[in-house]
Amino acid sequence: MKDVAVRVITLTDAELEAMLERAARAAVAALTVPEVLTAKEAGELLRLHEQTIQRMAKAGDLPGHRVGNEWRFRRSELLAHLSKEVA
Numbered sequence: 001m002k003d004v005a006v007r008v009i010t011l012t013d014a015e016l017e018a019m020l021e022r023a024a025r026a027a028v029a030a031l032t033v034p035e036v037l038t039a040k041e042a043g044e045l046l047r048l049h050e051q052t053i054q055r056m057a058k059a060g061d062l063p064g065h066r067v068g069n070e071w072r073f074r075r076s077e078l079l080a081h082l083s084k085e086v087a
């Protein structure tokens with residue numbers, strides 16, 4: 001049997017409430033992501049740097065669309081692309 005280290009932390013009611021509030025705000029924000037994303041937002045969604053997103057889109061490795069000098073990405077296309085890459 002392996003030894004397991006256990007760490008116990010103690011939170012005040014206020015700390016626990018603040019932690020839960022932050023988690024709830026993050027969950028709501030995740031549900032309200034717009035369908036059309038900037039390169040920065042696409043990077044946040046895919047957990048990649050904005051410049052990496054732009055470079056991949058320019059190379060044709062990510063589905064994106066140029067709008068003037070900027071890139072725009074459909075959230076659904078990025079998630080579908082990611083699903084194909086993982087499979």
